[in-house]
Amino acid sequence: MSDADSLEDIREQKREELMDQLDGEGDTATEHAASQSADTPNSPIHIDGSDHLDEVTASHDVVLVDFYADWCGPCKQLEPIIEEVAGETEAAVAKVDIDRHQHLAQQHGVQGVPTMVIFSDGQPGERVVGVKSATQLTNLIESYSYYHGWPG
Known part of the structure; x- marks a missing residue:
């Protein structure tokens, strides 16, 4: 031939x-x-350290990471919304307790809570601060999911 x-x-x-x-x-x-x-889990993944966050963001195309504190009123208000988003989107959703993992909060520039950072292909992208609706968070995820060919 x-x-x-x-x-x-x-x-x-x-x-x-x-x-x-x-x-x-x-x-x-x-x-x-x-x-x-x-x-992709349909409930938030509770991050237990830097290596765990790296593993989660590397093993999922898109990850929404919620930096929160137990004492934070708006974080408590956001919690059921985060649960809903985790169950209804293609993205993984992770939670980082800033009191237990101050180094992660500092590493990702978290200055107030709640702060959510979207990761795409293991890299941090957009950051949003404050309570957001499920629709706002889903739209954010879909804007990153589009690049991975997920249905919107």
Whole structure:
């Protein structure tokens, strides 16, 4: 078989893969979202240190991290919203107690609570401070999820 023949075989295989994706078959964004959803917990992950946060943000495409304190009234108001968002989105949701993990709060520039930081591909992105609605947080997550081909 010549190089031209093998190149043509590769092109044909790629063409078939692309056609399958257009027809809704093969490894599509929807399938990826379904597999991501199956691996994503539907309740917040309580972070127990730097290594754990690194592990969570590395193992999920999009992670919303809620930096909170037990003594914080607005944090308590936000808690059921965080629970709802964790159960209804494709993203992982994590919680960091700033009193137990002051170094993480400092590392991520948290100056007030509640502060939420969205991570995409393991990197911190947008930061929001204060109580937000489930819709606002879901929209934030979806704006990052779009880049991963998740349905919006």
